[in-house]
Amino acid sequence: MKPPDGPDFSARWAALRNIPPFLRMVWQASPALTLAMIALRLARAMVPVAMLWLAKLIIDEVVVLSQSGGPATLAGWWDSGLADTLLVLVALELALAVAQDLLGRAVSYTDALLQEKLVIDISIRLMDHAAGLDLASFEDASFQDRLDRARRQTMGRIPLLGQVMQQMQDVLTVASFAVGLILYNPWLVALLALALIPSLMGEMHFNARTYALNHARAADRRERDYLRMIAATAETAKEVKIFGLSPWLRDRYLTLARRFYEENRAIQRRQLTVMAALTALGTLAYYAAFLWIIARTLTGTLTIGDLTFLSGSFLRLRGLMEGLLSGFSRMAGEAMYLDDLFDFFTARPRIASPERPLPVPQPIRQGFRFEGVGFRYPGREAWAIRGMDLELGAGETVALVGENGAGKTTIVKLLARLYDPDEGRITLDGRDLRDYDLDQLRATVGVIFQDFVRYAVTAAENIAIGRIEERDDRPRIVTAAERALADQVIAKLPQGYDQMVGKRFARGLDLSGGEWQKLAIARAYMRDAQLLVLDEPTAALDARAEYEIFQRFRDLTQGRTALLISHRFSSVRMADRIIVLENGRVQDQGSHAELLSRPGRYRELFELQAQGYR
Incomplete structure (x- = not known):
């Protein structure tokens, strides 16, 4: 089966409109953690170029000192004070190395907390929004597909947060390296940027193809997950065994799973071939620039420190720009998935209170x-x-x-x-x-x-669901149970009203159909x-x-x-x-x-x- 074509370039570019509202959601999830994340990444962005510049200064200082005919022993260098500048530079580089490690750990820690906050916030928003929609929506298969796609984004798009923040950090790092290269020769940066554009286009194309494929699969994916669930769940186990349904369910699941596998493999195989060719262009550009740097060093225009700084900067800049461009492409691809989340939030109920609602009569008279x-x-x-x-x-x-x-x-x-x-x-x-x-x-x-619904909670909570805001009113719960004859059921439970019912969880105790019905009544x-x-x-x-x-x-x-x-x-x-x-x-x-x-x-x-x- 041929995978569906992805959105065109304008659609992929337009998907970036989802980034600002996504970042607003991040900010609303935790302003303090968001500010901390930005500050930490800004600091970390400046470290690589500072360390490479210090390395250049250290090498140049070593070359100068080695040609100066200084003391023949380390003790002599120490006593003479000639190596003081070198020692300060080394100490600074060591401090930056320690800071880089600490910043990395702090970023990971803050990122993990912020992502968890974001998952909670988006999940609550989705639950609240779904609760306000009409029953008709939930009985519509196309809406179920929308809900399934949106629900997946509550977790699936969380990596986008790290990608956006990393992009911000990398942009600053690239800018700092680029300034250094431009001071030597602006064409180095231009050559590098031009060589990486094909890779960017390729990444965006394949990300769009993957999104289109996943979007088209929503209904089939729900069926696959449904088959996997009913093949091994307590609610269906009896019939699956009695009717011998396992082979049929397994084969039907396998048909869908194999089709997904073949479609994924087709895209990934094509991506492997195309991206390998496009990446080779960047490699050629790097070595062309590297030859220029070597030639300038041999003619004495550049120092050994300059050679180290430029070759290191170019290598790091190439990797950063390649990562930045491919990361931008992936970010655009991830942003397309946010359409599924924001599309769900645009759904509005048709059944709602009027602008000036009447209070319900207390009591009802007619x-x-x-x-x-x-x-x-x-x-x-x-x-x-x-x-x-x-x-x-x-x-x-x-x-x-x-x-x-x-x-x-x-x-x-x-x-x-x-x-x-x-x-x-x-x-x-x-x-x-x-x-x-x-x-x-x-x-x-x-x-x-x-x-x-048979809720996998305690017996008391199953009854309290009738008026959940009164769940702490045990006398009211007991009275309701007595009226429904459910008190006889609860009396048999080892922990009474506090007994977890249902077999979903380890501590749960299952009830008969009639017993469940008395709890429901x-x-x-x-x-x-x-x-x-x-x-x-x-x-x-x-x-x-x-x-x-x-x-x-x-x-x-x-x-x-x-x-x-x-x-x-x-x-x-x-x-x-x-x-x-x-x-x-x-x-x-x-x-x-x-x-x-x-x-x-x-x-x-x-x-x-x-x-x-x-």
Whole structure:
């Protein structure tokens, strides 16, 4: 497979626009460490040229002293004082050598701390930004690719910090060496710069090709990582073994991994050939300049010290400029990856609070009303619900029943404003939900979905997630557990409420499906919201346990609006009103007795279920 072409030169150059905002992020992560890093690198940049100049002075001094016919012994040189200048120069060079080592260690130390600060800061920004985006974004595959690329940049682009700082240091060092060479012959620097331009162009080209390849791989890379995860994880181990999935998963993973390998090898092989040829030009330029320096020394125009300084400066300058130009190319390449991070930060939620939001009624007096509501999920043509008219009265316990795809969970998502209707409106006490403060509204609704999350934290924290700001209120957590019958589960745990649950970590203790569900239901009681919703969270419980939980739920939510969703019609018979959904519409509604008294979908499905228990 031919690797995709990279961005053109203008796009690579334009990617450098990401450096200033990136540096602002560095500064915001830690101003003190940033200033310390700059100061240390400025000092370190001046050391190489100073040491080389001292070496030139030392050599010239040695040559002069050796030709002066001075004392024949070291003691004589010492006593005469003729070598004092030489000793001072050596002492200065020694001090610079020690300083260079100390500066290097200080730079590494500061760089490590600053990088860690930056990782933390960017990660927090990404988490906060993601938390504010719509649920629809997370259910979109292209957004998942964007999120995956952005998440990788929280760690993957951290080396860019060191590269930018090193570039600053090298620019100063190059400038100091260049000044020395220009004083002797400006053409030395010009020759060196011209010879290195082809290498720069080559580096930029291959960096761009690599970026384009990695960018195009986002979806396949997520699939590869997913295959690697499900092939060896506790959640999938049973089915992988029972169904013998390991060879299939391994082969599918290997297909993607081999393709990535072949694409990488093709680029690297081409890069090896081209860059070797371009680098040879720089080598030729160095030796041409070196011959000029030797010739000038032989004719007596330059001293031995000058020869040492110029040859050393040219060699160091060549290496520095080569590194600077290739580093600039790599920096431009790394900056292109920052597009993925900054692109993610440009994503904005469509569902948000209005400019002047209304406070949510405390308490709710009338309830929720759906008025001609229609909604379809992004990217789908079929309507999830259409022409929906229903009411949830304040303090009423309502049950939603219907087959899969009838629209039950969609109604819950709309109530919590995880989505907004495409048609019609939903009101709370006569005002559109979109008029209210979004955070207050969601705090008013406590929902436990059937696909609730099993958090690998303590039992107490699993319950406290219902109102996480009250996680230190142990009496409230205990009360919520008792209401959900989860206290019986916790009583069996070795460390009680402080027991880590789940098998993800070494100290964790796994629970059965029904035990997990009781912890999840306790979250609803912990939330103490005005509207409590149980969206089929009891699927792993037997009919008797579900009935007991639902009956208890009704008793404990007296005076609150409650919404129950279940496939088991016998479990929802205690609701004040039962709404029957079919194909995204209200097909019938009434009490259990009323719905059984007349022909209809409810009585038909109830009798089908009843036969299963005979």
